[in-house]
Amino acid sequence: MNIGEIAKRSGVSRSTVSYALSGKRPVSEETRRRIQAVIDELGYRPNAVAKALKEGRTHTIGLVIPPAGRRLTDMQLGFVASVVDAAARADLDVLLSPSGGEHDRSFERVVGSRRVDGVVVMEIRLEDDRVTRLRETGLPFVGIGRTARPEEMSWVDIDYETLISRCVHHLADLGHRRIALVNRSAELVAAGYGPGHRAQAGFARAVAERGLESVQTCCADDAQSGMSCVERLLAEHPGLTAVATINEAAVPGMYHALAQAGLSVPRDFSIAGVAAQDWAENLHPPLTAADVPADELGAQAVEMLIQLIADPATPHRHVLVAPPISLRGTTAPARSHDPLH
Amino acid sequence: MNIGEIAKRSGVSRSTVSYALSGKRPVSEETRRRIQAVIDELGYRPNAVAKALKEGRTHTIGLVIPPAGRRLTDMQLGFVASVVDAAARADLDVLLSPSGGEHDRSFERVVGSRRVDGVVVMEIRLEDDRVTRLRETGLPFVGIGRTARPEEMSWVDIDYETLISRCVHHLADLGHRRIALVNRSAELVAAGYGPGHRAQAGFARAVAERGLESVQTCCADDAQSGMSCVERLLAEHPGLTAVATINEAAVPGMYHALAQAGLSVPRDFSIAGVAAQDWAENLHPPLTAADVPADELGAQAVEMLIQLIADPATPHRHVLVAPPISLRGTTAPARSHDPLH
DNA sequence: ATCCGATGTCGAATCGGTTCGCATGAACAT
DNA sequence: ATGTTCATGCGAACCGATTCGACATCGGAT
Numbered sequence: 001m002n003i004g005e006i007a008k009r010s011g012v013s014r015s016t017v018s019y020a021l022s023g024k025r026p027v028s029e030e031t032r033r034r035i036q037a038v039i040d041e042l043g044y045r046p047n048a049v050a051k052a053l054k055e056g057r058t059h060t061i062g063l064v065i066p067p068a069g070r071r072l073t074d075m076q077l078g079f080v081a082s083v084v085d086a087a088a089r090a091d092l093d094v095l096l097s098p099s100g101g102e103h104d105r106s107f108e109r110v111v112g113s114r115r116v117d118g119v120v121v122m123e124i125r126l127e128d129d130r131v132t133r134l135r136e137t138g139l140p141f142v143g144i145g146r147t148a149r150p151e152e153m154s155w156v157d158i159d160y161e162t163l164i165s166r167c168v169h170h171l172a173d174l175g176h177r178r179i180a181l182v183n184r185s186a187e188l189v190a191a192g193y194g195p196g197h198r199a200q201a202g203f204a205r206a207v208a209e210r211g212l213e214s215v216q217t218c219c220a221d222d223a224q225s226g227m228s229c230v231e232r233l234l235a236e237h238p239g240l241t242a243v244a245t246i247n248e249a250a251v252p253g254m255y256h257a258l259a260q261a262g263l264s265v266p267r268d269f270s271i272a273g274v275a276a277q278d279w280a281e282n283l284h285p286p287l288t289a290a291d292v293p294a295d296e297l298g299a300q301a302v303e304m305l306i307q308l309i310a311d312p313a314t315p316h317r318h319v320l321v322a323p324p325i326s327l328r329g330t331t332a333p334a335r336s337h338d339p340l341h
Numbered sequence: 342m343n344i345g346e347i348a349k350r351s352g353v354s355r356s357t358v359s360y361a362l363s364g365k366r367p368v369s370e371e372t373r374r375r376i377q378a379v380i381d382e383l384g385y386r387p388n389a390v391a392k393a394l395k396e397g398r399t400h401t402i403g404l405v406i407p408p409a410g411r412r413l414t415d416m417q418l419g420f421v422a423s424v425v426d427a428a429a430r431a432d433l434d435v436l437l438s439p440s441g442g443e444h445d446r447s448f449e450r451v452v453g454s455r456r457v458d459g460v461v462v463m464e465i466r467l468e469d470d471r472v473t474r475l476r477e478t479g480l481p482f483v484g485i486g487r488t489a490r491p492e493e494m495s496w497v498d499i500d501y502e503t504l505i506s507r508c509v510h511h512l513a514d515l516g517h518r519r520i521a522l523v524n525r526s527a528e529l530v531a532a533g534y535g536p537g538h539r540a541q542a543g544f545a546r547a548v549a550e551r552g553l554e555s556v557q558t559c560c561a562d563d564a565q566s567g568m569s570c571v572e573r574l575l576a577e578h579p580g581l582t583a584v585a586t587i588n589e590a591a592v593p594g595m596y597h598a599l600a601q602a603g604l605s606v607p608r609d610f611s612i613a614g615v616a617a618q619d620w621a622e623n624l625h626p627p628l629t630a631a632d633v634p635a636d637e638l639g640a641q642a643v644e645m646l647i648q649l650i651a652d653p654a655t656p657h658r659h660v661l662v663a664p665p666i667s668l669r670g671t672t673a674p675a676r677s678h679d680p681l682h
Numbered sequence: 683a684t685c686c687g688a689t690g691t692c693g694a695a696t697c698g699g700t701t702c703g704c705a706t707g708a709a710c711a712t
Numbered sequence: 713a714t715g716t717t718c719a720t721g722c723g724a725a726c727c728g729a730t731t732c733g734a735c736a737t738c739g740g741a742t
Contacts, residue, residue: 002728013692018730028690048454049394050728053697058390084437088447094437096425106429113389223623256625282564284597343698354722359700369720391698395727
């Protein structure tokens, strides 16, 4: 059932049907009704592919997510959900591309053959081939995360450096003197994952400012790894009383390892981190953390992308958020420095 | 940069370029090389939209997921990941459609206007408008889940009825006499969510077979609700010693409520359920549960869909899985019936 | 009676590919 | 010299929409 069929059955030309539907030129009431009747009867819907070819717009955006194999963190899920949601509100469809590995046929299919009007890219590295490729193609894109040369693109990002620094200061204020940073996986950090590096920088800075003893470690994004990570930390660094982390997925495992070791959170051990708000709230005990507004960030990325699609000459915009730390149930004064003892 | 441009620069016709690329007709080695050189120089990639229009195939499948607002359960995420993954392996892209609410413009855009070659639909209701609509359009589709008339469509599904029944028998074997079923949210069940109803049926059957006292309750898909749900159950049903559940997202909250009530799992209280394997394993204590192979099911759905796309006359296929219950850390003999007391 | 501007509709071109039928020319057989 | 075959490549039609320029009709003004 194409537009020609509708035209034939209503006794008008194809262009008239098109104008009747789009309203871009006047069509008499009489004709419009006849056309509409035929359309309703046949359940006709214009072919989106043909429309896209003619208009040069697909009304679809690409969403580049970390490879499907790896499990997404709660925060990443928050991004995906909010991007999909914001896109739907703007009548845009979302084409998923699990990429970031090596071969990346999916990425090339989506980006190379003009299937989409623009792209949102997640989990950007400091040096990122996908960003290079996107810039080559001239396709509008927005990063959730930024490269080592952030002025060259539009992005929204979380200021992990500031946030981890704040976590450390918060813990230091509570009297903790030996603090560990639990980063995300070693591979990710080695691959130049920005947040990992910026967290290290913020941690190092704050630790120096407060003259603390410190240790940094990487940890895969799951409970098991969080558990063994904390076990190792406790064994190797006896005086440790607190952890700052950007690895939300590891937190449940950390809780468990601490409980196993006979340490109560927050009485004996404090944890402060960066996490999606509802994740932090739903943990037991609820995590003291900087609440990342994943919804807003995803929505903002889509909004920026829509603007870029409308006018590719729009100057790059950058949104860097550093939400305040919500004090919940995982930080308390260090016991060994408790003035009452 | 379109195919005409390539043709012009290599001094051949557009059709020759097309044949050189597709190999559907012989092209002399000499000509092919010249064309390839131009293509490489200009970085030309055929426009997927034009190709789709001509071929009548978009090489894209739709994935209908529960509305973005609601948080997806771990099992649902497993389905999404495996569908995306399987599609990528088959060189198919995935268009996301968060649907199931009322307005559903997204669903209609994806399904109505031939943007996709086929659709995978998640979270199917016993009576499901989307299924009706899909059948109307004639678009190939596969359900993850099934309606009240399952023979009318292709699907993969989990045999919740059998699985919950097995959970009850397992608990009964351990001596539990008062068992609760914790279902998913009341709205979902009221809306005719199949697994909710089938779980009820399996529960009722097994409970009757074993002559147990029982109670059924619904619970939203999050830790908070799991907590208040168990608090309520404990208050209203004093002799309760075990729960069977299909609500994996509520389990952490249930653990917490039980701990608050001074009950140790599994010593004082048992839980058996249906859940994604890695989720069940990563909980503390790890959940005794039927391990749903989300990866396989998603992959199988995609495979069935690909078959249907290739030949729409393929008869409907049905895959119903009932994985065995993995005994982990949340079920133990009932204490009140312990022969030693 | 003529001209004018709306108003409503049509035909043709276009987007960027694919594919079918045919033409060209060289090689080979008769 | 003529006919046949095969390898190549060209031109045109087509997929299903949008959009531009042109045209017909008609009421109103001159």
